Each structure stands twice: as structure tokens, then as C-alpha cells.
Amino acid sequence: MKKISTFFYTIGQGIRNLTRNKWYTLASIATIAACLFLFGLFYIVVMNFQNMVHAAEEGVSVTVFFKEGTTEEQILAVQSMVEQRSEVRQVDYISADQAWEDFRNDYLGEYADGFTENPLVDSANLQIYLSDVAMQPNLVTYLESISEVRDVNRSEVTATTLSGVNRLVAYISVAIIVVLFAVSIFLISNTVTIGISVRQEEITIMKYIGATDYFVRAPFVIECILIGLIGSSIPLIVIYFVYGRLTEFIGSKFTILSNLLRFLPISVIFEKLVPASLIIGVGIGFIGSFVTVRRHLRV
Amino acid sequence: MFAQKRRARNKIPPDEIITMEHVSKAYTKNIPALNDVTLHIRRGEFVFIVGDSGSGKSTLIKLLLRELVPTEGRITVMGYDLNRISHGKIPKFRRNLGIVFQDFRLLPDRNVYENVAFAQRIVQTPGRDIRKNVPAVLATVGLAGKYKNKIRHLSGGEQQRVALARALVNKPAILLADEPTGNLDPGITREIMHLLEKINENGTTVLVVTHDKEMVNTMRKRVITLRRGVVVEDEEEGVYRDEED
Numbered sequence: 001m002k003k004i005s006t007f008f009y010t011i012g013q014g015i016r017n018l019t020r021n022k023w024y025t026l027a028s029i030a031t032i033a034a035c036l037f038l039f040g041l042f043y044i045v046v047m048n049f050q051n052m053v054h055a056a057e058e059g060v061s062v063t064v065f066f067k068e069g070t071t072e073e074q075i076l077a078v079q080s081m082v083e084q085r086s087e088v089r090q091v092d093y094i095s096a097d098q099a100w101e102d103f104r105n106d107y108l109g110e111y112a113d114g115f116t117e118n119p120l121v122d123s124a125n126l127q128i129y130l131s132d133v134a135m136q137p138n139l140v141t142y143l144e145s146i147s148e149v150r151d152v153n154r155s156e157v158t159a160t161t162l163s164g165v166n167r168l169v170a171y172i173s174v175a176i177i178v179v180l181f182a183v184s185i186f187l188i189s190n191t192v193t194i195g196i197s198v199r200q201e202e203i204t205i206m207k208y209i210g211a212t213d214y215f216v217r218a219p220f221v222i223e224c225i226l227i228g229l230i231g232s233s234i235p236l237i238v239i240y241f242v243y244g245r246l247t248e249f250i251g252s253k254f255t256i257l258s259n260l261l262r263f264l265p266i267s268v269i270f271e272k273l274v275p276a277s278l279i280i281g282v283g284i285g286f287i288g289s290f291v292t293v294r295r296h297l298r299v
Numbered sequence: 300m301f302a303q304k305r306r307a308r309n310k311i312p313p314d315e316i317i318t319m320e321h322v323s324k325a326y327t328k329n330i331p332a333l334n335d336v337t338l339h340i341r342r343g344e345f346v347f348i349v350g351d352s353g354s355g356k357s358t359l360i361k362l363l364l365r366e367l368v369p370t371e372g373r374i375t376v377m378g379y380d381l382n383r384i385s386h387g388k389i390p391k392f393r394r395n396l397g398i399v400f401q402d403f404r405l406l407p408d409r410n411v412y413e414n415v416a417f418a419q420r421i422v423q424t425p426g427r428d429i430r431k432n433v434p435a436v437l438a439t440v441g442l443a444g445k446y447k448n449k450i451r452h453l454s455g456g457e458q459q460r461v462a463l464a465r466a467l468v469n470k471p472a473i474l475l476a477d478e479p480t481g482n483l484d485p486g487i488t489r490e491i492m493h494l495l496e497k498i499n500e501n502g503t504t505v506l507v508v509t510h511d512k513e514m515v516n517t518m519r520k521r522v523i524t525l526r527r528g529v530v531v532e533d534e535e536e537g538v539y540r541d542e543e544d
Contacts, residue, residue, distance in 0.1 A: 210394035
């Protein structure tokens with residue numbers, strides 16, 4: 001019973017401490033919010049950029065043409081074999097008729113009326129889309145080894161460039177996120193340390209009166225957890241409301257780039273950003289206060 | 300019950316509440332702040348510990364609070380062996396002591412009531428008892444009407460009364476007062492000393508560390524004189540003699 005009332009008392013004190021030290025509370029929340037806002041902003045940019053590169057990769061395909069006399073059944077057998085491969089995302093079969101139809105629609109229009117027969121009779125092909133463009137050379141080698149295959153069309157430069165860009169973005173983003181993460185941890189823990197150090201006197205008085213370590217520490221820890229929670233929630237709320245409008249605005253201003261500017265929905269961004277921000281804010285509040293108060297408990 | 304067992308285990312006479320045996324404390328090598336101090340204080344005594352600055356008074360208080368550990372010798376307070384007490388048991392030990400400081404050491408962002416109630420919450424006193432005990436102890440120190448006041452709105456004398464109320468509310472067996480009147484004028488000093496005497500008459504052992512010669516000589520209590528870390532005098536109904544006397 002006593003322990004329950006002490007538990008609620010320490011929670012109450014933790015909450016009350018927020019208003020007792022208004023300026024410290026505001027400064028800490030502002031620091032955490034600013035750090036995590038920057039962190040979130042960069043995370044969004046990186047995620048969207050990677051998404052756009054990935055979208056470009058998805059459009060890269062390998063086209064396989066078959067030797068004269070290859071039947072549709074043989075082509076479909078090759079299709080099902082190719083579909084089994086891990087680097088392959090999708091395989092579309094384009095029949096000779098379909099190929100002529102597409103070509104006519106795309107390039108000839110009314111001039112196609114002069115053709116009475118399908119000039120692309122040997123153009124039945126397989127359009128192969130990769131899950132990872134970096135694997136294109138492996139796939140091409142495999143395709144060329146199939147006896148029915150006449151020719152394999154691929155864009156080596158596009159695949160190499162895209163996979164290179166993707167790798168570069170991944171390295172840079174990991175490096176910047178790590179730096180921002182470290183800076184956030186440093187700034188937030190410093191704020192917590194300063195806030196607790198100025199109240200060393202209060203801790204000393206508590207210890208002289210006979211307070212246990214738990215009794216001294218708990219209100220500070222609760223206070224810092226709350227500061228971390230509020231500080232990390234603010235940028236998330238701001239991002240939640242601003243992101244949709246900003247992407248809409250960019251989309252409307254740069255319609256010419258609409259195929260390239262494919263923004264991720266906020267729900268996908270938040271899948272990792274929310275837990276990461278809360279862990280940084282609340283986690284540092286908890287660990288920072290726990291460690292800092294311990295330094296002052298040896299009275 | 301437990302205190303009796305502890306005392307028996309440590310071979311302390313039943314009426315002895317503080318025992319210091321050949322205690323020395325050195326902060327740096329070869330310069331002891333306290334040097335071979337032996338003291339026996341009985342339950343219910345009123346004792347002045349006097350001496351000039353640097354005589355070792357503050358070190359003595361810190362040792363009794365178990366803020367410091369002696370370099371040599373043995374300290375027992377209420378049967379607790381302070382040389383061996385674990386960190387986890389120090390809070391329980393300190394709850395037997397009431398402490399008053401020269402600079403009051405109150406929580407300035409809380410009012411009078413909250414400062415006193417704070418000491419009760421630390422020892423996990425139920426809320427209904429706190430609501431009964433705090434007004435009672437504030438009445439004892441003459442602050443019944445000021446329980447809502449913020450600390451910074453009180454005079455020095457009133458702040459020291461709040462500190463006294465906080466020290467007394469848990470009914471400690473020992474009251475340690477470190478220069479309790481150092482920041483107060485003579486009129487207020489007399490009032491505070493009168494309060495300490497009243498507290499002592501109710502059975503609390505009172506130890507007052509001071510260098511206020513006039514106050515010590517007026518009260519005529521046991522006086523232990525420290526000089527350069529050594530006990531040079533210990534007399535019942537004594538007076539404060541400095542080096543020139």
C-alpha cells in the first residue's frame with residue numbers, strides 16, 4: 001500500500017517538476033524537438049530518394065527474342081523457368097501479334113494500314129523485370145545459355161548507373177543518419193545533464209533526510225521521459241501535417257517530373273520514423289536522467 | 300528491538316546513542332581534519348560541539364551523517380556501525396536523524412507545508428497522517444499560520460523554523476544542528492535555542508555545532524571543544540573557551 005502511494009507520488013512529482021522548472025522543460029523539449037525534426041527531415045528525403053531510384057530500377061527490363069521456329073509452348077516453358085529465378089520480379093510474354101500491335105500504335109498510326117501481314121512474325125519475346133538491377137549481368141549470362149534464345153536486349157549503362165546511385169545514396173544516408181543520431185544523442189543527453197546538475201542541491205537535501213535512491217531518482221526519470229516523449233512527438237506531428245501538403249505542392253508545381261517524383265505515403269515513412277524518434281527521445285530521457293542522477297546519489 | 304540487537308552486537312552501553320572511538324579523518328595525506336577523536340553521547344543529552352573554523356566540526360557532522368567514512372577508528376550511531384553500513388541501508392539510518400543547516404537547505408519552489416510534508420513522504424507516511432502531523436509540528440515551531448507561504452517570502456528565522464519542523468516531523472532520535480543560528484540575529488537565535496531546548500526536553504538527543512560563544516555560555520550544556528581536529532575539552536555545563544582564554 002505504502003509502495004503504491006509512493007509510486008503515484010513519484011509520478012505526480014515527475015509531472016509537477018515539468019511546471020516547476022518551466023524554462024528548463026521548454027529548453028529541453030525545444031532541443032529534442034529540433035534535433036529529431038532534422039533527423040526526421042533527412043530520413044524523409046533519403047527514403048523518398050531511394051524510393052524514386054527504386055521506381056526507376058523497376059522500369060529497367062531485359063528483352064529476350066527467340067530463334068526462328070520456336071513455338072509459343074517453348075517460349076512459355078522458358079518463361080516459367082525464368083520466373084523461378086530470385087533476381088526476377090516479373091516476366092511478361094509478348095506474342096508476335098501483340099508486338100506488332102504495340103509497334104503500330106506507338107510509331108506508325110494510320111501508316112500501318114499498308115501492311116497486310118505481320119512483319120514482326122519472329123518478334124515474340126519475353127520482357128523480364130528485375131528485383132535488383134545489379135543482378136542483370138548474371139541473368140543475361142543465364143538467358144544467353146538457353147538454346148531457344150536468339151538475342152538478349154538490355155541496357156547495361158542504365159542498370160550500372162542506377163545500381164551505383166542506389167549504393168551511393170545508401171552509403172551517404174547511413175553516414176548522415178548516424179551523424180545526426182549521434183548529434184541528437186549528445187545534445188539531448190547534455191540538456192538532461194545540465195537540468196539535473198542545477199538541481200543537485202535538491203538531491204542532496206533528499207538524501208540527507210533519508211530518501212532512497214529510487215525515491216530521488218524516480219521523479220527525475222519520469223520528468224525526463226515525459227520531456228523526451230513531448231519533444232519527440234512534436235516533430236512527428238509537424239511532419240504528419242506538413243508532409244502531405246508539401247508533396248502535393250511539389251507534385252503540382254513540377255508536373256513534368258510526375259513520373260520521377262513518386263513520394264512515399266506518410267504511413268510508410270512513419271513505420272520506422274515513429275519508433276526511431278520515440279526511442280531516441282524517450283530512451284535518451286530515461287538513460288540520461290538515470291545515469292546523471294546516479295552521479296549525485298553518493299551523498 | 301532491532302536497535303537493541305545492533306547495540307548488543309556492537310557492545311554499546313544501552314543508554315549510549317553516539318559512540319566515536321579513536322576516529323580520524325584525513326582528506327589529504329598527513330593533514331587530518333579530525334585526529335583520534337573519542338566521544339560518547341548518551342540518549343537525551345544536549346551537546347554543543349564548538350571550535351573555530353577549520354577545527355573539524357563540519358567533518359564531524361558529515362561523519363555522523365555517514366556522508367564521509369573515517370580514515371581510522373569506529374563510529375556507531377543508534378547501534379548502526381557506520382564503518383560497515385551498506386549504501387542501501389544509509390537512508391533507513393538517516394531517518395533516525397533530524398538535520399538542520401546554517402543555510403536552511405529548504406526547497407525554494409515549494410511552500411512551507413510541502414517542505415515539511417516532503418520529509419514524511421520520504422519515509423512513506425500515509426497521507427492522512429501527513430495531514431495531521433505537519434500542522435502539529437508547524438504549530439510547535441510557531442508557523443501554524445504560514446503553512447501556505449512560499450519559502451522565499453519568509454524571514455531567515457522563519458526559514459530556520461521550517462527547517463526545524465522538517466527535521467522534527469519524523470520524530471528523530473537525534474537532532475543534528477550545524478550552525479543553526481549562524482545566519483540569524485541575536486533575538487531570533489534565542490528563540491531557536493529555546494525551541495531546541497524544548498525538543499531536547501521531549502527526549503530527543505540534540506547536537507549543536509556552533510562557534511557562537513555567547514549562546515553556548517548562556518545555555519550551560521555539555522560542551523565538547525575541538526581544536527585543529529582534536530577534542531581538547533569535554534565538560535558538563537561547560538563554556539566555550541577559545542585559544543586565547
